[in-house]
Amino acid sequence: MTATEKAVNWKSRPTTAEGWVRRADEVAAVLAADAVRRDRANQTPYEEVRLLKDSGLVTLLGPVEHGGGGQSWSTAYRVTRAVAAGDGSIGQLLGYHYLWAWAARLVGTPEQIAAVEELYTTNDYFFGGAVNPRDRDLVITDEGDELVYDGRKSFSTGSKVSDLTVLEGVIEGTDKHVFAIVPSHQDGIVFNDDWDNIGQRLTESGSVEIRGVRVPWESAAGYVDKQFQPLTYNTLNLPTIQLVFANFYLGIAQGALRYATSYTREKTRPWPYGGDDKQHASEEFHILDTYGDLQAKLWAAEALVDRAGSAIEELLHAERESVTPQQRGEVAVLVAAAKQRIIDTGLEIGNRIFEVTGARATASSVGLDIYWRNLRTHSLHDPVAYKRVEVGRYALLGELPEPTWYT
Known part of the structure; x- marks a missing residue:
């Protein structure tokens, strides 16, 4: 049994910023115990993400009314830093998760923000993202009530270990960029297991193919009646x-x-x-x-x-x-x-x-x-x-x- 598979007795979740940082230090200590062995093995970090969920760290920024920590970004940054001291790969995964968990607040409507934050907080969901801007944008087809995403991204941090994936693309024939949050595990999302770099080996940052992923227009982040109001x-x-x-x-x-x-x-x-x-x-x-x-x-x-x-x-x-x-x-x-x-x-x-x-x-x-x-x-x-x-x-x-x- 690896260090990350051992049960950690967290009976409650912290209520203060300092408490959350101490919790992150505890997680880091667990990760550090076998970080080198896990790096050499280069296996998908399912247990590591389970550790982040069990510790409560994934819901640090989530609303208190849904069981989240209700903390600020300065705490999220300190927690990311603390976890990375134990394992840089897992620190990266957690930091990216915080950004994507905040994505609805960045571009969504009030209704979308409320729905996304309740969804991920109550379920301890973990985020990944297929957004790498160096690649061509995903192509979005507008089919009336739905948007259909297609394309490929050469990097997608979090990939297989995520519950939700942030997609971004451009509606075909327009300059309209659309973000959407979709379930990670569906036939239309194919993770290619091709991340094998010299560092950050456990971030699952390999390529992903998006094949006909359907999103209702009401889930297009920040759009009302198919129009986006930028801020x-x-x-x-x-x-x-x-x-x-x-x-x-x-x-x-x-x-x-x-x-x-x-x-x-x-x-x-x-x-x-x-x-x-x-x-x-x-x-x-x-x-x-x-x-x-x-x-x-x-x-x-x-x-x-x-x-x-x-x-x-x-x-x-x-x-x-x-x-x-x-x-x-x-x-x-x-x-x-x-x-x-x-x-x-x-x-x-x-x-x-x-x-x-x-x-x-x-x-x-x-x-x-x-x-x-x-x-x-x-x-x-x-x-x-x-x-x-x-x-x-x-x-x-x-x-x-x-x-x-x-x-």
Whole structure:
């Protein structure tokens, strides 16, 4: 029996933000116990998602009246980070779930929001998404009372482990984009089991084919009488998910540093040929210097990520009609800064921890490589250079980034 299959005795669900973060730490501890073994096995994470459901974390943002946590986005970001410290893949799955669970609020009508939030919260449903914008849009055919989705996406995080999938496409012959939430397990959705990358191996991010998936017009998010009324609030999905990225990157980096310091204290041997021999590796000057440098950089990245989280939370929990393009743009710049900073810091930590753990720490059984592989893989999601340019344009020219599929 694996660590994730062992029963965890959660008799009740937390009621405060700090309680939810402690619950996430408990989940992370369970995941960390066999994270390396599960990464090597690369099996569909059914038990891991069951752990997220049993802990209550999947309904963190759900309405209290339906059994949800009723928490804010700053808590969701901290929880994502905590889980990622135990297992980066599962942290990513949870962070994406939070974004897709909020999708109805981003673009839906009040009636759609209420229906979706009651559905997923009361059933502990888990979300995936088939939206990857680098691929061609899914083609939507308008058949009167129904929309029919067809096409293929090369990435679909969550895929087989999800209960609900977010689809996005364009109505044929128009420029109308339509989001819809559909059951994941149906004949028209085919997951191709082709995710086999060097990192984030348990995210089930492989390709998916959409074959004639039917959606009633009343489920087309944000549409009334087949017309969509856009708001600036609708465009918050991109900075929101980009900050999800930054938070699970931060969690991965925190997990790496935590594991490395533990290994150094317990197993790393001091170097006997330096002329100033120490009894323990933890007394070595260069080891202390390196850990001090990495910890300081990580704290700085965390502070910036938290600052961005506080800023975007104000918008995500505001009245939707009140959010302005200026507010949205300023938050997007801050998120871009946080993302680029934690990528650089996290990759440095994932690399340099080997310098302070020693040659024996490169053994496959130790698994220190998992942190660098995970962060390196997902940090290529979209070029970080463009995030630096967004911040540069704001700093030099006062320009705010225009909403795009990646901004």
